[in-house]
Amino acid sequence: MTQKKDKKNQNKWIKFSIVLFCFLLYGNSIRNNYALDDDFVTTTNPQNPDLKIEKGIRGIPNIFATHYFESDQQNFEYRPMVLATYAIEYQFFKSNPHISHFINVLLYSLTCVLLFVILSMLLSSYHIIFPLLITFLFIAHPIHTEVVNNLKSRDELLAFLFGISSLYFFLKKVKFGKSKYLFLAILFFLMALFSKKSAILFIAIIPITIYFFTEMKLKKVTFYFLIPFVLFVGYKIFMRLMFHHTVVLREFAFFENPLFYEPDFLKRIPMAFYTAGYYLKLLVFPHPLSCYYGFKTIPLADWTFITVWISALFHLSIGIFALLKFSKKSILSYCIIIYLIGIFPFSNFYTPVVGIIGERFIYFTSLGFCFGASYLLLLLFKIDYKSSVIKWKNYQLLFKISCVFILFLYSIKIISRNIDWQDELTLFRKDVSNFDDSCNLNYITANKLSKQLAQTPVGAERNSLISEATFHFKRTAELMKEGTDIYLQDDITLNNLGRIYVDVFNDANLAQPIFKRVITVNPENEIAKYNYAYCFEKRNLPDSAIFWYEKMMSNNSNYFLIFTRLHELYHFKKEYKKAIISDGIALAIDSTKIGLYINLGNSYMLNEDTIEGLKYFETAATKPPLDYVLLQNVANVFKTIGDTNKAIYYEEKSRIVRGEMK
Numbered sequence: 001m002t003q004k005k006d007k008k009n010q011n012k013w014i015k016f017s018i019v020l021f022c023f024l025l026y027g028n029s030i031r032n033n034y035a036l037d038d039d040f041v042t043t044t045n046p047q048n049p050d051l052k053i054e055k056g057i058r059g060i061p062n063i064f065a066t067h068y069f070e071s072d073q074q075n076f077e078y079r080p081m082v083l084a085t086y087a088i089e090y091q092f093f094k095s096n097p098h099i100s101h102f103i104n105v106l107l108y109s110l111t112c113v114l115l116f117v118i119l120s121m122l123l124s125s126y127h128i129i130f131p132l133l134i135t136f137l138f139i140a141h142p143i144h145t146e147v148v149n150n151l152k153s154r155d156e157l158l159a160f161l162f163g164i165s166s167l168y169f170f171l172k173k174v175k176f177g178k179s180k181y182l183f184l185a186i187l188f189f190l191m192a193l194f195s196k197k198s199a200i201l202f203i204a205i206i207p208i209t210i211y212f213f214t215e216m217k218l219k220k221v222t223f224y225f226l227i228p229f230v231l232f233v234g235y236k237i238f239m240r241l242m243f244h245h246t247v248v249l250r251e252f253a254f255f256e257n258p259l260f261y262e263p264d265f266l267k268r269i270p271m272a273f274y275t276a277g278y279y280l281k282l283l284v285f286p287h288p289l290s291c292y293y294g295f296k297t298i299p300l301a302d303w304t305f306i307t308v309w310i311s312a313l314f315h316l317s318i319g320i321f322a323l324l325k326f327s328k329k330s331i332l333s334y335c336i337i338i339y340l341i342g343i344f345p346f347s348n349f350y351t352p353v354v355g356i357i358g359e360r361f362i363y364f365t366s367l368g369f370c371f372g373a374s375y376l377l378l379l380l381f382k383i384d385y386k387s388s389v390i391k392w393k394n395y396q397l398l399f400k401i402s403c404v405f406i407l408f409l410y411s412i413k414i415i416s417r418n419i420d421w422q423d424e425l426t427l428f429r430k431d432v433s434n435f436d437d438s439c440n441l442n443y444i445t446a447n448k449l450s451k452q453l454a455q456t457p458v459g460a461e462r463n464s465l466i467s468e469a470t471f472h473f474k475r476t477a478e479l480m481k482e483g484t485d486i487y488l489q490d491d492i493t494l495n496n497l498g499r500i501y502v503d504v505f506n507d508a509n510l511a512q513p514i515f516k517r518v519i520t521v522n523p524e525n526e527i528a529k530y531n532y533a534y535c536f537e538k539r540n541l542p543d544s545a546i547f548w549y550e551k552m553m554s555n556n557s558n559y560f561l562i563f564t565r566l567h568e569l570y571h572f573k574k575e576y577k578k579a580i581i582s583d584g585i586a587l588a589i590d591s592t593k594i595g596l597y598i599n600l601g602n603s604y605m606l607n608e609d610t611i612e613g614l615k616y617f618e619t620a621a622t623k624p625p626l627d628y629v630l631l632q633n634v635a636n637v638f639k640t641i642g643d644t645n646k647a648i649y650y651e652e653k654s655r656i657v658r659g660e661m662k
Contacts, residue, residue, distance in 0.1 A: 011120075014132065015113050021139055022109040025411055029149050029418040030101045035427050036291050036444075038151040040069060041086050042095060052083060056091030060084050065242070078239060081162075081195040082155045100151050108148050111161045112139050115367075118168050122213040129395075130385045133374040133403065140410040141366050142286040142417060146359040149421035150291070153360045155196040160363060162192035163202040170206050170224055174214050182227075189228050193235050201364055203228040204341050212334045252354070253496070254487040255295040255439035255480065259352035261487040262300070270308045272349035274301035277311030279343055279362050283369045286410075288434040289417060290441070291427055293357040295483055297438040315340070331375055339368030355440075377402070424448050432472070439479035443496070446472035446504075473504045491522040498531055508538035526552070526559040534565065542569050553582060558589055567599050576607035594620050598630065610641060621650065628657040 034042060044051045052059040052066065063084050068077035085103070093099045112135060119131035138144075147153045169185035172178075192199035207225040210216055252260040259268060278298065282289075290297070301308050318336045325333035342365030346353050353361065378385045381399040420430045428445040435441055449469035456462045480497040484490055495518050501511035512535035518528035533548030546569050549562045563586035570579035583600040590596065597620035604613035617634045621627075635650035 010128075014116065014128075018112050018116055018135060018139065019109045021136065022112055023105060025140065025414045026105045026108065026148050026418060028415060029421060030098055030105060032101055032149065032418070032421050033097045033423040034151065035421050035424050036150055036152065038097075038100075040152050041082055041154065042090075042097075042100060042151060053087050053090050056087055059087045063087060067243070077197070078242075079155050079194065079196055081158055081191055085154065085158070097151070101149070104148050104151065104154060104157060107154070107157045107161060108144070111157065111164070114161070114164055114168065118164060118171070121168075121171055122209070125386070127385045129383065130374065130378065133377065134371050136407060137370040137374055137410075138367060140407045140414065141283075141370060142289065142410055142413040143282055143359050143362060143366050145289065145414055145417040145421070146291065147363050149418060150360070156198070156360050156363050158195035159192050159199040162188045162195060163199050163205075166192060166202060166228075167206050167209060170210065171214075174210055174216060174224075186227065186231060189231055190235070193232065198345070198361075198364065200232055201341055201345070203232055205338065208334070208337060208341075212329050212331075251492050252352075253440075253492045254483045254490040255443075255493060256354045257348070257352040257356045258295055258300050258483070258487060259348055259356075261490055267300070267302065268349050268352075270301050270303050270305065270312075272347040273308045273312040273315065274299075274305060275347045275353075275357065276315050276343055277307050278357055279346075279365065280311070280314070282357075282359065283362065283366060286413060289359060290431040290435050290438070291421075292355055292431065292438060292441050292444070293435065294355045294438055294440045296479060297435045297441075298356040332372060335368050335372030335375060337368070338371065339365055342366075342368055425452060436475070437479070439476060439483065442472045442476040442479065446476055450504075470504070473500055476500060477505075489521055491518045491525055491528065494518045494521065495525065495528050495531065498528075502531070502535060502538060506538070508535040511535055512539075526557055529557075530559050530561055530565075533562070537565065537569070542572065545569060546573075553585060560586065560590070563596075567603070571603070571606065574606075576603050579603040580607060594623050594627075597623070605637075610637070614638070614641075621653075626653070626657045628654045631657060 042053065044053045052063050055062070060080075064080040068079040068083065086100070089096070089099060089103070115138060116131055116135040119134055120128070123131050147156045166185045166188035169181045169188060173181035173185060189199070189202065192202065203225065206228055207221045210224050211218060211221045254261050259271065262268075275298075299305075303309075319340060322333040322336035322340070326337075343362065344350070346358065346361035346365075348356065377383075377399075381396060381402070383395060383399060419426075421427055425445075425448050428441065428448055432438065432441040432445045446469050449465055449472065453462065453465050453469065456465055477497060477500050480493050480500075484494050484497060487493075494514055498511040498514035498518070501507045501514065512532060515528050515532040515535065518525055519532060522528070529548070529552055533545050533552070536542070536545035536548065546566065549566050549569070552559065552562050553566070563582055566582040567579055567586075570576065570582065580600065580603045583596065583603050587593075587596045587600055597616045601613045601616035601620065604610075604616065614634070614637055617630070617637065621631055621634050631650050631654035635647045635654060638644075638647035638650065
């Protein structure tokens with residue numbers, strides 16, 4: 001009884017130490033702000049007026065009925081569990097990055113505690129040093145810094161946490177045979193799928209783990225493969241029924257991964273081995289790290305790369321070893337299988353991966369690595385991990401120094417990397433300094449600097465930001481031009497390149513032929529057509545601009561900027577009747593925009609149709625949020641035409657609105 005009590009107390013202290021270690025390593029991340037793509041999950045996309053996150057708990061039903069990401073151009077993925085957590089956060093804390101980061105660290109801590117519990121179950125016949133070493137190596141691995149620091153990556157945290165929770169209850173079902181454990185296993189597996197599709201890895205991991213660490217025969221283990229597999233099939237059917245009316249759109253640029261534009265499937269084979277080798281390098285030596293890799297940081301490797309051959313030899317060798325030792329249930333065989341299962345979907349073989357390489361993609365794989373590395377470390381120092389009586393103080397000094405040294409180095413890397421994730425600009429500046437050939441890193445850094453400029457007053461700091469932004473825009477343009485000369489069908493990048501020339505470098509002459517190329521590649525690209533017409537404006541050719549804008553309008557284009565530009569150009573040329581027509585079409589497309597009523601009202605007023613103009617001003621004045629300046633202007637117009645009663649009414653309304661604002 002005393003021994004059982006001592007073991008229980010020991011486990012409590014270990015779990016407390018795990019949580020403490022997690023917060024020691026990631027505690028400084030809690031003071032960070034929002035960073036890369038965090039706005040995808042912490043707020044509703046501004047292009048989608050149907051608010052989800054900001055509705056709090058009331059928005060959860062809508063979250064479960066819509067795509068993970070939605071905009072005018074794209075809608076893709078289904079991760080409602082992730083968005084639901086942020087909706088709940090918003091309900092109680094509004095938009096608070098520090099609360100969000102705290103919850104991420106807490107989720108990571110819970111994951112690591114549960115991981116230790118599962119490892120202790122699997123390795124119950126071994127010394128506790130074995131599951132402890134795996135757990136602490138997993139906690140301290142710097143490859144996890146992106147998953148913990150990037151709020152958008154909560155999908156990975158939840159998918160893994162719910163996935164191992166499902167594994168835990170499946171193991172309990174095997175051991176005790178109770179139906180409640182099967183129910184909980186199924187529930188958590190579904191929660192994992194609803195967090196991120198990568199949870200499908202557990203379809204393989206669950207039965208393989210049961211096979212290796214229980215006495216169950218291989219035939220009976222099949223049952224534990226079929227359950228998650230059937231659940232996944234049901235999930236896919238559910239998705240098909242849920243979004244049967246929706247076209248799933250996801251645009252890809254070549255700089256995200258050139259393989260999206262590479263038709264030769266055979267070229268993916270050497271690239272897959274190169275990717276796997278790069279991931280192995282990050283697992284062994286996680287430095288330097290980056291929030292984004294992509295073109296041209298990661299080359300489109302072929303069989304001439306020596307690293308491809310080294311990676312191929314290594315991964316094929318360990319794969320063969322794992323198969324040969326499979327029937328003997330070798331621990332190393334299990335570690336290798338976990339590692340390979342985790343790495344395969346993100347190796348660019350089955351499908352190209354956004355960014356080519358992503359640290360978050362090997363969050364799962366790192367478990368196999370840490371498991372195998374711990375096992376080899378114990379073998380290297382000839383530690384008797386099968387004995388349950390040896391105490392830590394009796395282990396050889398070199399082993400203890402090695403463990404502490406590895407954990408110390410990894411910990412220092414994590415704490416310093418957390419600082420890099422302080423905010424978007426800090427992160428981009430740090431990573432682009434290490435990966436200055438990354439097209440997308442240069443691009444997002446330049447764009448972020450441009451936004452910073454808008455908030456910076458004239459002075460030395462502003463001049464420095466201009467110089468820095470210009471440098472990264474030039475580098476982006478060079479890399480984009482290099483890529484679009486190779487990947488001719490990438491209209492997305494061509495359009496972005498043209499915008500850099502016209503918006504940043506004010507060179508419409510250079511930009512316009514690029515937009516012409518985009519239209520040739522993709523005749524349906526409305527944005528490129530608008531940009532092509534806009535270049536005529538920049539070249540001081542308003543009639544040509546009007547011709548192309550009108551052509552888009554006559555083709556029933558819904559791209560709203562053309563109506564804004566036509567309104568301005570018609571007013572400039574005093575062609576108010578044409579302005580009335582285009583403003584009317586814009587209003588018919590979207591009657592929710594207050595500015596469109598004001599535009600149409602102005603066009604009528606300038607066309608000397610005061611009564612019709614006032615009608616639209618009055619309509620605008622009734623739509624929330626009420627604008628006291630607009631109300632005052634309406635009152636002034638009524639004064640001018642001699643309608644005193646309405647003038648007094650709108651003046652009073654204007655004063656009320658102004659008083660409420662104060």
